[in-house]
Amino acid sequence: MGIVVQKYGGSSLADADAIKRVARRIVEVKKAGHDVVVAVSAMGDTTDDLEDLARGVSPLPPAREMDMLLTAGERISMALVAMAISDLGFTARSFTGSQAGVITDSVHGKAKIIDVTPGRITQAIGDGHIVIVAGFQGVSADTKEITTLGRGGSDTTAVALAAALGADVCEIYTDVDGVFTADPRVVPHARKLDRVSYEEMLELAACGSKILHLRCVEYGRRYGVPIHVRSSFSQLEGTWVTNDPQAPSQGDTMEQPIIAGVAHDRSEAKITVVGVPDKVGEAARIFEALAEAQVNLDMIVQNISAAATSLTDISFTLPRTDGQTAMTALARIQAEVGYDKLLYDDKIGKVSLIGAGMRSHPGITSKFFGALASAGVNIGMISTSEIRISVIVDESVVDDAVRATHTAFDLDADEVEAVVYGGTGR
16 A cells, blocks of 8 residues: 655644554554654644743854754654554654755755655665654755754645655644634634645635644645645544545535635734835835845735825734844845834734635625624735735734634534644644
């Protein structure tokens, strides 16, 4: 039978008992005749603890050394899982990201995978071993330094391995039973989706749904890897992320729902560049400076220039973790651009409505904004794509906005379906 790639998150590997439970699950797949490759995250909150330790030692730890430190968490997990498998009578071989052939660019802290050369993995599989790979990490093609892929990088490791190995499926194990129409911690009556398209999952991930990492979904779409999101705490069927979300599931041949779900994100901040001269090239200078500083932007809005002053304001959202970097980069070019001042707001949240059915159903926007208005939610910024509408709101009303939108689009289940077995959703 074919290769199955699995990924287990930190909540699934929180302690010794959890690791033994994961090992039994892995062995069951091997007993069924599959070759098994497993990507693992660090145990529980290990990565957070290591980050706190590093910043207790140094307020600005060097990026290279931070990567060397953080990759230790996944190496601990891979060795312990391999030990637990050995005690069940099966042989396992654990590999770091570099040993597994995960080749990345040279950007510490958020490296991108550029290739996977799984020679040692295929040899171990050929010798009959279960393979355990440390997620979240690789080795730079240029510098040969150890790199990390950023938060959620173990998801990306797993899908990249599945693509390189030609696996039948990539199973992403988490602490909930699949992808839901909203975060079950905010909306207890959220419904589990049986299937969702790569396109919709990309939007959900980009808009704050923590169930899958954005780059993992991008990789899956690019290489056509079927992704099965399920819980490591139950045997229930999860959610399939595929190219064909309308394929019949359990005899269901109904048309795909208009709305896939409501996502939210509290991790962003907003910067407004006030008083930018409205002339050719000024916006380009601003965004070139941000690009050089490796700052990722999300929503961008430029106001209409005031006729009396020929000045405009440019607002954009970005990860809060990049806030200080962006402010510093923009401060350097104030004299060159000639803007008046910078405003920074990290008390915001993003709420997004996502669904491929929006293309053919008018009235979605008015219904969304009506639901927000009825909940007393004021909108600060708006951004749209063909299958998504996102709004920026005050951080304090994010939960109200999510629940109001979820109910307005009839996404509430008749009974509570979501069980959060762990605590992080990963």
